[in-house]
Amino acid sequence: MVKRKRRRLKKSVKNIFLLLIVVFILSIVYLSTDKKEPVKVMKTETPKVLKKKKEKKNIDEDSFMVSCKKLNYCKEEFEDRYKKYKEEHSNLSIEDIVTYVNLNLDYSFYTHTEKTPILNKETMLVNKYLYLDSDYVPDNLEAIQSEYSRSGMKLVKVAKDKFVEMSKAAKKDGYSVIAMSSYRSYKYQVNLYNRYVKSDGVNGADTYSARAGFSEHQTGLCVDVYDGKIDYTNFEKSKSFNWMNDNAYKYGFILRFPKDKENITGYQYESWHYRYVGEEIAKYIHENNITFEEYYVRFIEPTI
Template identity: 35%
Template sequence: MMRRKNKRRRRAAFGIYFLLVIAVLMLIGGIKLVVDNWTTPARASGMGIDTGGSGDGWQLLLVNRWNPIPEGYAPELTELWNGESVDSRIYSYLQEMFDDARTEVLEPYVNAGYRTNEVQQSLMDQEVEDYISQGYSEADAREMAEQWVAVPGTSEHQLGLAVDISMDDNGSQSAVDVWQWLMENSYKYGFILRYPEDKTEITGIAYEPWHYRYVGKEAAEDIYRRGVCLEEYLGN
């Protein structure tokens, strides 16, 4: 009888031990799941690095002639109807903005979205050649070109977060009408006029009324209300 009791006790102890092992394994699996979920936004940002802890840093990533694109940056893209592409995360906001603009009898479209480094280099080379053909030296031509075309590796177009917006030629209004509407309303959708006329010395780029950058709705409204550029907003 005593042996039977001891055997039952051993079985009970083994059962408790087995349950404890299962619990520990589940806990380890839960921790791994949490870690994986925390790191996913950083990978989704296209940089393979954490850009803001919560994964939201991609919206405010500063890229200009002094701050190049992080190495390995490769956004997930969504192609537009005309063959241009944008970062997939901004597509719905861009679409909403365009839909609302159309209710004002405007017909905006993206004539430049994401660019590869090769395309950006080609644009720079062409701009330099245009100035040289006008009689400028190569050094002067390059300096002047860089006022309009970002040096490859420092263009927001390579992020997929910036778009050049124009007006459909078949529309009853002009591109200027579209740009005016965007200046007054783009912040509602998370976009900002990236290169304002009075911020050239700070941004390093000449005034471009067609160039809009997604930064998220909260930041866009703050930037719009304060009348600052992205560099000023980020304290750079």
């Protein structure tokens, strides 16, 4: 009896063992076929996917130029540069890509420079790509009344008249806007820039001072101001600064190097540097929170 029982037990253990082996083999077969399938799919679909992606990219690129051509400041000869810039800055709008490339922002500052095309006008642009000759002196420079300026400060007549009008209005409201630096000759800028390079090196000086010929101060259309008390670099902390924020545009002046626009202007934020551009342009720039560079590319350059 016991012997038979033992044999039966042995047999059933053997069966269980065989069943386990079968299950093991089946699961291996299942797993291996499961793995193979996606590989097969990948192999047959990858070229298709790639082709589709390529087609989509071509459509995107073509539609980019179609949209670009609708802008009156799109330059078809810049197509390759636009597309390259778009690849590197996919978050930007078409308007911004075209504007930035037209400004040469796809090149480093002080490379690909050219003589600025407009002279002696409030629409002229001088920056790290557009320069003035060493002998350029603006027409109609006039001294600013000493009441509103440190001695010897000059601006182009139209800017000077508007600056005085603005300073008078500020005074009437109980504030003080005094010119501490305005027109600067090419030679003056050479000395100033070289002095800054000596103390901060070229890279440091380039963030806050212009190289000679590239300084807006040579246009006679811009002015550094202070409130007559605290240092001009702290103008932002004065109440007069708030007054300028609300009123400067009414007299044709704009804050030329605003906060968070360093990548466009090439300069760190300067709360004291104001540029005369005329009332209409100043109003537009003030209301749309853009830089003079952007305005120039979109509205001035196409008319040259």
